[in-house]
Amino acid sequence: MEQHLLAAVEGMRKHGFTVVPLETAAQAREYLVEHIPADCGVGVGGSVSVRDIDVLPALRQKGCKVYTSWGAKPEDVPAIRENSRKAEIYLSSANAVTRGGSLVFIDGNCNRVGAILDGPNTVYFVVSHSKWVDGGINTAIARIKQTACPQNARRLGLQTPCANTGLCKPDDCGEACMCRATVVLDRVPRGREMTVLFVEEALGY
Numbered sequence: 001m002e003q004h005l006l007a008a009v010e011g012m013r014k015h016g017f018t019v020v021p022l023e024t025a026a027q028a029r030e031y032l033v034e035h036i037p038a039d040c041g042v043g044v045g046g047s048v049s050v051r052d053i054d055v056l057p058a059l060r061q062k063g064c065k066v067y068t069s070w071g072a073k074p075e076d077v078p079a080i081r082e083n084s085r086k087a088e089i090y091l092s093s094a095n096a097v098t099r100g101g102s103l104v105f106i107d108g109n110c111n112r113v114g115a116i117l118d119g120p121n122t123v124y125f126v127v128s129h130s131k132w133v134d135g136g137i138n139t140a141i142a143r144i145k146q147t148a149c150p151q152n153a154r155r156l157g158l159q160t161p162c163a164n165t166g167l168c169k170p171d172d173c174g175e176a177c178m179c180r181a182t183v184v185l186d187r188v189p190r191g192r193e194m195t196v197l198f199v200e201e202a203l204g205y
Contacts, residue, residue: 128199
């Protein structure tokens with residue numbers, strides 16, 4: 001692993017995160033299937049990275065109850081999100097990782113950050129090296145708004161300036177705006193267990 005990434009790993013570990021360096025999506029999937037017990041409820045945030053590693057079918061086959069809104073009927077989504085917050089384990093990603101090892105998130109519905117901050121006791125983050133930024137919180141936010149938000153907005157079919165032009169124009173965003181909460185996780189909250197699967201292969205946005 002390159003030196004700048006090692007510094008981020010050291011920062012995360014110093015602040016309470018368990019960090020597991022991995023090379024591929026397949027390794028991340030195998031790790032989660034091995035470490036998540038069969039009888040667990042597993043909540044899932046709206047993470048393209050988690051979807052990219054294709055772990056949910058394997059967890060269901062193992063016997064886990066998986067709560068995800070991917071492909072769900074709109075009327076079922078509130079109950080799915082509530083069950084996700086009450087599950088034993090939560091799966092997510094982060095939108096960016098700073099040079100010092102902080103995880104940065106920007107959310108629209110905020111169910112993801114809500115579950116991360118005050119939800120399941122055990123949280124696994126699937127984070128690609130491509131989300132590392134050479135800087136702090138401002139650099140991370142810039143990365144999210146320039147790279148992740150336009151792609152997510154297009155995926156969701158939102159009519160936002162970033163979806164249409166690739167440029168963030170918050171004053172013109174209106175009701176479709178996805179950037180409603182910005183959260184920085186500097187340290188693991190007390191009494192929680194958080195593991196970062198830091199994956200070399202590019203995943204998500």
